[in-house]
Amino acid sequence: MHKLLQGEPESRHFLLGNEAIARGAIEAGVAFATTYPGTPSSEISANLFEISKETDLYFEYSSNEKIALELASASANSGLRTLCLMKHVGVNVAADVLMTLAYLGVKKGLVLLTADDPFMFSSQNEQDNRYYGRLAGIPVLEPSSVDEAKEMIKYAFDLSEQLNEPVIFRTTTRVNHSSGIVEFKDIAAPQTKGEFIKDPMNYVSVPAVSRKRHKVLLDNLEKAATISDSCSYNFIKGKGSLGIICNGVSYSYVCDSLKDLGIEDKVKILRPGLSHPMPDALIKEFLKDTEKVLVVEEGEPIMEEYVRSVAQTEKIACEIKGKHKDLLSRLYEFNPSIVRSAVANFFGFENKSAKPVDTSDLPVLPNRPPNLCAGCSHRAVFYAAKKAGGAETLYPSDIGCYTLGFLPPVGMGDFVLCMGASIGTACGFSKSTGKNTLAFIGDSTFFHSGINGLLNAVFNNHDITVVILDNRTTAMTGHQPNPGVDMTELGFENYNQIDIEAVVKSLGVGYVQTVKPYNIRKTQEAIEEAMKFKGVSVVIAKEKCVLYAKQLGQGKKTVFQVNQDKCKNHRNCVNDLGCPAFYIENDQVNINPDMCTGCSVCAQICPENAISPVKIK
Amino acid sequence: MSNITKLIIVAVGGQGNLLASKILGEAALDAGIQVQMSEIHGMAQRGGVVESSILFGDAKSSIIADGEADILLGFEPLESLRAVAKCNKNTEIITNMRPLQPFTSAIGLAKYPETEEIEKLLKAKSKNFLGFDATKLAIEAGTSLSLNMVLLGALAQRNLIPIGKDLIEKTIREKTKKQFAETNLKAFNAGFDKALELGV
Ligand code: SF4
Numbered sequence: 001m002h003k004l005l006q007g008e009p010e011s012r013h014f015l016l017g018n019e020a021i022a023r024g025a026i027e028a029g030v031a032f033a034t035t036y037p038g039t040p041s042s043e044i045s046a047n048l049f050e051i052s053k054e055t056d057l058y059f060e061y062s063s064n065e066k067i068a069l070e071l072a073s074a075s076a077n078s079g080l081r082t083l084c085l086m087k088h089v090g091v092n093v094a095a096d097v098l099m100t101l102a103y104l105g106v107k108k109g110l111v112l113l114t115a116d117d118p119f120m121f122s123s124q125n126e127q128d129n130r131y132y133g134r135l136a137g138i139p140v141l142e143p144s145s146v147d148e149a150k151e152m153i154k155y156a157f158d159l160s161e162q163l164n165e166p167v168i169f170r171t172t173t174r175v176n177h178s179s180g181i182v183e184f185k186d187i188a189a190p191q192t193k194g195e196f197i198k199d200p201m202n203y204v205s206v207p208a209v210s211r212k213r214h215k216v217l218l219d220n221l222e223k224a225a226t227i228s229d230s231c232s233y234n235f236i237k238g239k240g241s242l243g244i245i246c247n248g249v250s251y252s253y254v255c256d257s258l259k260d261l262g263i264e265d266k267v268k269i270l271r272p273g274l275s276h277p278m279p280d281a282l283i284k285e286f287l288k289d290t291e292k293v294l295v296v297e298e299g300e301p302i303m304e305e306y307v308r309s310v311a312q313t314e315k316i317a318c319e320i321k322g323k324h325k326d327l328l329s330r331l332y333e334f335n336p337s338i339v340r341s342a343v344a345n346f347f348g349f350e351n352k353s354a355k356p357v358d359t360s361d362l363p364v365l366p367n368r369p370p371n372l373c374a375g376c377s378h379r380a381v382f383y384a385a386k387k388a389g390g391a392e393t394l395y396p397s398d399i400g401c402y403t404l405g406f407l408p409p410v411g412m413g414d415f416v417l418c419m420g421a422s423i424g425t426a427c428g429f430s431k432s433t434g435k436n437t438l439a440f441i442g443d444s445t446f447f448h449s450g451i452n453g454l455l456n457a458v459f460n461n462h463d464i465t466v467v468i469l470d471n472r473t474t475a476m477t478g479h480q481p482n483p484g485v486d487m488t489e490l491g492f493e494n495y496n497q498i499d500i501e502a503v504v505k506s507l508g509v510g511y512v513q514t515v516k517p518y519n520i521r522k523t524q525e526a527i528e529e530a531m532k533f534k535g536v537s538v539v540i541a542k543e544k545c546v547l548y549a550k551q552l553g554q555g556k557k558t559v560f561q562v563n564q565d566k567c568k569n570h571r572n573c574v575n576d577l578g579c580p581a582f583y584i585e586n587d588q589v590n591i592n593p594d595m596c597t598g599c600s601v602c603a604q605i606c607p608e609n610a611i612s613p614v615k616i617k
Numbered sequence: 618m619s620n621i622t623k624l625i626i627v628a629v630g631g632q633g634n635l636l637a638s639k640i641l642g643e644a645a646l647d648a649g650i651q652v653q654m655s656e657i658h659g660m661a662q663r664g665g666v667v668e669s670s671i672l673f674g675d676a677k678s679s680i681i682a683d684g685e686a687d688i689l690l691g692f693e694p695l696e697s698l699r700a701v702a703k704c705n706k707n708t709e710i711i712t713n714m715r716p717l718q719p720f721t722s723a724i725g726l727a728k729y730p731e732t733e734e735i736e737k738l739l740k741a742k743s744k745n746f747l748g749f750d751a752t753k754l755a756i757e758a759g760t761s762l763s764l765n766m767v768l769l770g771a772l773a774q775r776n777l778i779p780i781g782k783d784l785i786e787k788t789i790r791e792k793t794k795k796q797f798a799e800t801n802l803k804a805f806n807a808g809f810d811k812a813l814e815l816g817v
Contacts, residue, residue, distance in 0.1 A: 368629065
């Protein structure tokens with residue numbers, strides 16, 4: 001049995017935040033869950049995917065976040081408790097659904113989990129998705145810790161049902177990827193068979209219906225505001241004339257700071273866990289007889305501005321600060337030390353924290369940037385494309401492991417925006433500059449939203465080449481399935497498999513060729529031909545991600561070695577490929593046999609033919 | 618602050634840092650000690666740095682700011698040195714001294730500092746320093762993959778965290794894969810004995 005299904009009620013477990021959230025959803029009786037994978041939310045999906053094999057839970061990796069939320073909207077309106085989860089930027093993709101779903105509402109609990117990533121540990125931006133609650137007019141819940149996350153997600157379902165509105169559950173990386181001790185509670189039996197009751201005058205979002213539904217939404221929001229004032233996740237701790245308002249992980253840093261500074265009895269805290277709508281009455285009570293309030297929130301000054309407006313309406317003269325050059329930044333994530341200094345500074349307490357050691361005398365340390373894996377087929381494609389396109393061609397790229405190709409020595413990737421954007425931006429560059437343009441996009445990203453860009457490119461007759469890096473999985477986020485994946489290899493029946501070449505051809509692309517990227521010459525020739533073609537051309541480089549192949553037990557049995565007698569130290573292999581299996585010893589190139597995956601790419605480009613295969617015993 | 622112990626573990630992706638952290642977390646749970654842990658593994662599979670922080674005791678935060686680690690446990694000397702900003706003058710450093718070259722220095726584009734220099738700097742920046750070739754002990758125990766256990770052993774010997782040797786051994790036995798348990802325990806004890814032998 002899956003580890004999150006084991007364990008008696010009241011038993012205590014050391015869990016990752018994302019495991020705790022998955023368990024919380026199971027305890028809540030979730031029956032339907034959809035997602036598009038994205039860090040830092042991925043482990044929630046991975047666990048629910050596993051659990052769905054053993055239970056009645058319906059779980060699906062949808063091909064993008066918008067589709068995931070569309071399914072969720074239907075299931076929640078058919079009476080099933082539904083979880084839809086994604087990383088913060090995924091909500092941008094799903095936003096079109098969300099804005100009108102708030103009008104239509106839900107019959108049963110629908111929780112939209114957004115995993116925000118302050119500091120951008122693994123994201124292209126650090127947008128603050130609390131704004132989505134305000135934009136859509138729906139509640140936002142924010143847990144401060146791993147154990148609270150598990151309980152709070154259950155409440156999120158209840159709240160959604162109380163209001164008949166979807167609820168946003170907003171985590172940050174430090175909740176998703178922290179571990180702590182949680183206590184298991186009973187698992188509610190999920191209702192798994194839904195029924196949809198037709199009601200077009202409330203469900204079909206034509207203007208006449210939407211006008212009515214918008215009013216319902218605002219009424220629900222008002223109801224939520226009342227709930228916010230009495231919700232146990234919104235509380236005041238301590239008393240005094242100094243106050244801190246904080247949310248999410250900042251609450252932990254604030255509590256620890258007050259303790260470290262020895263001022264727990266001098267400063268009170270207001271912690272909104274249901275942070276939209278904000279608890280007006282509680283804020284008023286908090287501000288009354290308070291001289292100074294510090295608002296500690298990562299990201300945007302959302303609570304700060306709100307609290308200031310409450311003070312203004314209520315004519316409360318109290319100094320309210322948060323985002324300020326001497327206090328807290330809108331940039332990146334906080335930590336206990338940042339918060340402690342801000343608290344000490346603002347209220348005028350002494351900060352005697354330990355000083356970091358002096359690091360000014362350290363030598364320059366070699367970096368350890370992430371690199372494409374040894375033998376990654378992307379490296380081969382980049383090499384061939386560079387030979388074919390040269391330095392003048394523009395190379396928009398996309399989101400995935402291959403984004404790393406922009407780093408030296410590979411240096412392929414000139415413009416990366418968001419999921420699926422390589423094709424649209426390629427069209428824009430080609431039209432506006434008249435230059436040769438070649439877009440890179442992965443298989444999962446192609447299915448996610450690149451396919452729309454390709455369709456547009458064909459219709460508008462753009463002159464671009466698209467190289468689809470089809471590595472048969474969603475590698476970057478941990479090898480989740482996508483519509484091109486052979487699900488039988490993962491032990492699943494009842495899935496279909498989409499053939500990228502057939503899709504591309506059916507869109508009317510004039511030049512399509514599928515190549516095996518480890519064959520450098522053929523790949524280069526295909527890309528050269530494609531670039532000569534006037535109009536949209538597509539090259540599909542098809543080769544399983546080496547890491548995924550290894551996990552499936554399909555790794556190669558050969559490794560390559562440098563024959564030191566033949567090697568003349570041109571170093572083309574090292575300098576052009578940058579495969580991490582290379583190392584230099586006694587001024588000679590060597591290949592680490594533990595890392596080599598036998599792709600043979602370096603052997604093909606060595607001008608001395610000095611690299612050859614050896615069998616592993 | 619006194620009842621809180623802050624441990625930072627740094628490693629290169631693939632060195633087994635997260636399992637080591639998890640074992641300490643599980644052991645704390647078993648001992649009834651409050652524990653918070655957080656991990657950052659930006660593309661760890663692709664050779665990046667993996668860092669985890671573990672706070673034993675009455676803390677709510679799960680991360681450790683610069684200058685605030687009580688113990689720095691390093692799986693690789695360069696990474697220990699890179700993380701030294703987490704230390705203050707009272708920090709104890711325990712580290713593997715066997716280098717794992719990053720690609721930049723492996724192909725001669727950057728210079729990996731001499732291990733003697735790394736050792737000198739780490740000693741100068743800490744209250745106590747314990748550095749040894751933990752990879753060698755791991756290989757002797759059966760596999761280089763048990764490096765994490767060797768370092769856990771050394772950590773246990775130094776008696777810096779509120780969890781004893783027996784409990785960590787028990788957790789290793791229960792929570793690591795059956796077929797590796799014996800090797801893991803051997804590696805753990807090798808690390809323990811090495812720390813005992815070297816003293817500080
Ligand atoms: S995980 Fe797969 S796709 Fe990603 S860098 Fe490694 S081999 Fe390439």
